[in-house]
Amino acid sequence: MSFAQLMRVEFKVGMRNYTYPIYFLAALAYGVVLGAFPEEYVSTMAPLFIFIDPGLLGFMFIGTSIFSDKKDGTIGALSVTPMEWRDYYLSKTIIMALLALIGALVIVVVGAGFNVQIAYVLIGTLLVSVVYTLLGIAIAAKYRDLDDYFVPLLAVMVLSFLPFAAYHGLISGPWGKVLYIIPSYPGLYFFHAGFEEIARETLMWSGIALVIWGIVAYNLAKIRFYKYAVEGLR
Template sequence: MIGNLIKTDLVLGVRSYVYPIYILIALAYGLMLMVFPEQYLPTMVPVFLVLEPGLVGLMFVGTEIFAEKKDGAIGALAVTPIEWRSYIFAKTLLLSVLSIVGAILIMVIGTSSFNGILYVIIGAFLCSIVYTLLGIGISAKYHDLDDYFVPILGVMVLSLLPFVHYHGYLTNEIWKLLYIIPSYPALYFFKAPFVEISGNTLIWSGVALLVWSVVAYYIAKIRFYKYAVEGLR
C-alpha cells in the first residue's frame, strides 16, 4: 500500500514540477555556495543544508497538501480503504529521500568534496522527517499558501535561531532553550564535515531528532485527520 502511494505521489510530484523544482533549488544552493570563499563554507553550508531538507521541505509539503485538497485526493481518504497513516508515511519517506539527494547536491557542489557526506545524509534524512511531519500537521488546517505563510515564517525564524546561538551571538542562559528546536541537533550533523564533533554529541543529536520525529508524527496524525480527512467528510 505504501509503495503504491509513494509511486503515485512521485508521479504527481514530477508532473506538477514540485519535485524537479525541489532538486533545482538544491542545485541553486550548491552553486551559490561556490561563490563563498572557502573559510566561510563551515558556516554557510550548514545553513543551506537546514534550509533545503527542513524549511524548503516544510513549504513544499504544505503546497502539495493544498493541491491535493483542491483536487479531492485527500477527501478520498475518508471514503476509501487507503489508510491516512499510510499517506503520511509515504509522503514523509519520499520527501526524506529527496532531501538526501538535495543535501548531497548542496554539499558536493558547494564544497567540491565528499568528505563527511555520511553525516550530511543522516542529518538531512532525520531533519527532513521532522520538518515534513510538522509541515503536514501545520498545513492540514489551511487551504492555501497565503494562510500558511505566517506559520512557515514563524518556523523559519525559530529554526534559524540555533545558528545564531551556536556561533556565540546569544549568550544569555535563557537561550539554551534553543537546544530543543530540531534544527539544533541537525546542525551538529551538518557541522561535522568541517569541525570535530564528538561521537556522543552526534549520538544524542540523532536521539533528539528521533524523539522529535515521534512528536511530529503525532502532531501530523492528529491534525491531519482532524482538519484534512474528517474536516472534508
Template sequence: MIGKLVRTNLIIGVRDYAYPIYLLIALAYGLMLLAFPREYLATMVPLFLFLEPGLVGFMFVGTEIFAEKKDGAIGALAVTPMEWRDYIMAKTLLLGGISVAGAALILTVGTRSLDGIPYVLAGSFLVSIVYTLLGIGISAKYRDLDDYFVPIIGVMVVSLLPFAHSHGYLTGEIWKVLYLIPSYPALYFFKAPFEEISTETLLLSGLALLAWSALAYHIARTRFYRYAVEGLR
C-alpha cells in the same frame, strides 16, 4: 500500500515539476556556495543544508496538501480503506529521500568534496522527517498558501535561532532553551564535515531528532485526520 503511495506521489511530483524544482533549488544553493571563500563554507554550508531539507520541505509539503484538498484527492481517499498513517508516512519518506538527494547536491557542488557526506545525509533525512511531519500537521488546518504564510515565517525564524546561538550571537543562560529546537541537533550533523564532532554528540543528536520525529508524527496524524479528513474547522 506505502510503497504504492510513494510511487504515486513521486510520479505526480515529477509530472507537476515540484520535485525537479526542489532539486534545482538544491543545485542553486550549491552553486551559490561556490561564490564564497573556502573559510566561509563551515558557516554557510550547514545553513544551506538546513534550509533545503528542513524549511523548503516544510513549505513544499504544505503546498502539496493544499493542492490535494482543492482537486479532491484527499476527499476521494477518505472513502477508501487506506490507512491515513500510510498516506502520511509515504509523503514523509518520499520527501526524506528527495532531501537526501538535495543535500548531496549542495555538499558536493558547494564544497567539491565528499568529506563528511554520511553525516550530512543522515542529518538531512532525520531533519526532513521532522519538518515534513510538522508541515503536514500544521498545514492541514489551512486552505491555501496565504493562510499558511504566517506559520512558515514563524517556523523559519524559530528554526534559524540555533544557528545564531551557535555562532555566539545569542548569549545568556536563557538561550539554552534553543537546544530543544530540532534544527540544533541537525546542526551537529551538518557541521561534521568541517570540524570534529564527537560520536556521543552525534548519537545524542540523532536520538533527539528521533524523539522529535515521534512528536511530529503524533501532531501530523492527529491534526491531519481532524482537519483534512473529517473537515473540522
C-alpha cells in the same frame, strides 16, 4: 490504495507539477552559491544551506502538496477507501526525505567537493527532513491554501534560524540553551560534523533529540491530519 501505489502517485504528481524539479534546481543553486564562498567560509555557510533545502523547503513544499490534494478532491476520494491514513502522510514523508538526501548531496558535492564527512550530513538531513515534513503536515492540515499557511510558515522559519545565531555565539546564556529544543539545533551538529570535528557524544544526543522530535511530529501529524483534513471534509 497500497503504500507502494501512494508512493508512485506522489512521485508522479511531484514531477508533473514541477515541485521536485524545482527542489533539485534550488539544491543546485545553493551548491553553486556555496562554491563561490572562500574556502574558510564554507564550513559556516554549508550547514545553513543544507538546512534550508531539506528543512524549510520541505516544510513549504509539503504544505502545497497537502493543499493541492484538498483542492482536487484527492483526500476526499481516499477517505472512502480502506486505506490507512498513516500510509498517506508517511508516503509523503519518505518521498521528501529521499529528495532531501539527494538535495543535500548535490549541495555538498557542488559547493564543497568530496572532501567532506558526507555520512554525518546525510544522517542529519534524513532526521531533520522527517521532523520538518511531519511538522509541515501537522500544521498544513488545518489550512486550505498557502496564504493561510504563510504565517505559521514564517513563524517556523524565524524559530528555526535562531539556533544558527546561538551556535555561532550571537545568542548566549540561558536563552542559547533553551533554543536546543528547536529541532534545527541538533541538526546543526550533524551538518557541521561534515566539515569540522564534532564529539560523538554530542552527535549521539543530537540524534536522540531528533528521533524524539520525529515521534512528537508524527503523532501531531496523525492527530491533526485526521481532525482537520479528514474529519473536516465530512
